[in-house]
Amino acid sequence: MEKALFTELCTNYNRLGAMIPAIPCPELAELFDELFTEEEAEIAAKIPPVAISAPDLAVKLSRPVAEITPLLESMADKATVLTREKDGVVLYRLLAIMPGMFEFQFMRGTDTAHDRRLARMFKAYLDLAEPMVTKTLTAAKDATPPTRIIPVEKTIQAGQTVYTFDQLSRYIDSADAIAVGHCFCRHQAQLLGEESCEAPRECCMNFGPGARYTAERGITRMITKEEAHAILTECEEHGLVHLSSNTSEFLEFLCNCCSCHCDLLHKLKETDKPVWIASSGYVATVNAELCESCETCVEKCQVEAVSMNNAEIAVVDNNRCIGCGACANLCPTEAISMALHPQAPSPPATARDLRKAILKGIQKASVG
Numbered sequence: 001m002e003k004a005l006f007t008e009l010c011t012n013y014n015r016l017g018a019m020i021p022a023i024p025c026p027e028l029a030e031l032f033d034e035l036f037t038e039e040e041a042e043i044a045a046k047i048p049p050v051a052i053s054a055p056d057l058a059v060k061l062s063r064p065v066a067e068i069t070p071l072l073e074s075m076a077d078k079a080t081v082l083t084r085e086k087d088g089v090v091l092y093r094l095l096a097i098m099p100g101m102f103e104f105q106f107m108r109g110t111d112t113a114h115d116r117r118l119a120r121m122f123k124a125y126l127d128l129a130e131p132m133v134t135k136t137l138t139a140a141k142d143a144t145p146p147t148r149i150i151p152v153e154k155t156i157q158a159g160q161t162v163y164t165f166d167q168l169s170r171y172i173d174s175a176d177a178i179a180v181g182h183c184f185c186r187h188q189a190q191l192l193g194e195e196s197c198e199a200p201r202e203c204c205m206n207f208g209p210g211a212r213y214t215a216e217r218g219i220t221r222m223i224t225k226e227e228a229h230a231i232l233t234e235c236e237e238h239g240l241v242h243l244s245s246n247t248s249e250f251l252e253f254l255c256n257c258c259s260c261h262c263d264l265l266h267k268l269k270e271t272d273k274p275v276w277i278a279s280s281g282y283v284a285t286v287n288a289e290l291c292e293s294c295e296t297c298v299e300k301c302q303v304e305a306v307s308m309n310n311a312e313i314a315v316v317d318n319n320r321c322i323g324c325g326a327c328a329n330l331c332p333t334e335a336i337s338m339a340l341h342p343q344a345p346s347p348p349a350t351a352r353d354l355r356k357a358i359l360k361g362i363q364k365a366s367v368g
Contacts, residue, residue: 018096107181152325280323290335
């Protein structure tokens with residue numbers, strides 16, 4: 001890929017307002033060369049950040065729609081653009097590096113030479129980009145995170161205010177389409193030859209248009225609401241963390257994460273105050289009288305927020321607790337409950353609102 005096209009492609013990706021920026025570097029150039037043909041890269045460098053039809057894009061690029069459509073369809077098959085149908089018209093939207101392209105490359109669960117190259121290339125680039133992002137988000141304490149934790153629903157205390165955006169059951173029961181695929185983090189680790197864990201493999205979900213897109217392209221498979229609830233229950237029994245887009249009206253995806261393979265949770269463990277980067281808005285509280293010192297909570301906490309004091313009673317570090325509810329769900333004596341943080345902000349309503357909030361936070365942090 002020529003340098004000018006690569007630079008233009010990076011600039012267009014950075015208009016998306018995603019968690020991982022496009023940093024012009026050899027690692028990203030190698031990754032883009034694996035993902036795009038030259039013709040596809042030319043399309044990706046000019047496609048607007050909002051969904052657009054092939055005819056409208058053809059007009060914008062002054063090219064015949066007969067040339068544009070096969071390229072867009074090829075990109076959709078390769079999960080570099082997402083498709084959805086509106087009023088009978090297929091719309092195409094460029095997928096961000098992460099969340100977006102990274103996840104969809106590995107949700108198929110396939111193991112080919114191309115898959116292994118992508119696993120290595122994504123790791124090389126994310127190892128370079130993510131420390132910069134973590135530093136920015138940590139410095140900008142009021143920045144809007146792109147993802148949020150959703151607590152295990154049954155651990156929220158009875159009698160307290162429960163917001164609908166904290167109830168996974170509502171999203172599942174109201175979804176018109178649900179699809180499940182392989183955990184992309186665990187599958188990438190497998191492709192890299194890393195040690196696996198006991199967590200379920202097929203547990204990452206898409207909802208609505210994203211579910212239909214991934215199922216149609218062979219990335220995931222459609223499931224029923226009953227199957228979705230069963231997968232959630234199995235993940236909760238393993239102490240996994242529910243992670244999704246930081247939106248309230250609609251969830252685009254749901255991950256069920258372990259800190260041994262989920263890159264975000266791994267990075268959260270490395271920060272002093274992970275609650276600044278991702279949180280459910282809840283915090284775990286311990287009833288000392290009920291604690292029997294079994295240390296299940298210490299073992300199951302994915303971000304090392306729980307420890308035992310000198311009296312062998314579990315204590316929670318509020319700066320580290322992300323409010324996932326795993327400790328409360330798995331505590332055999334029900335000594336732990338989840339309390340709503342008094343200053344917990346409401347998530348942005350839509351994906352568009354989220355992108356605007358992220359860009360605003362990044363710009364503010366850059367100026368500061």
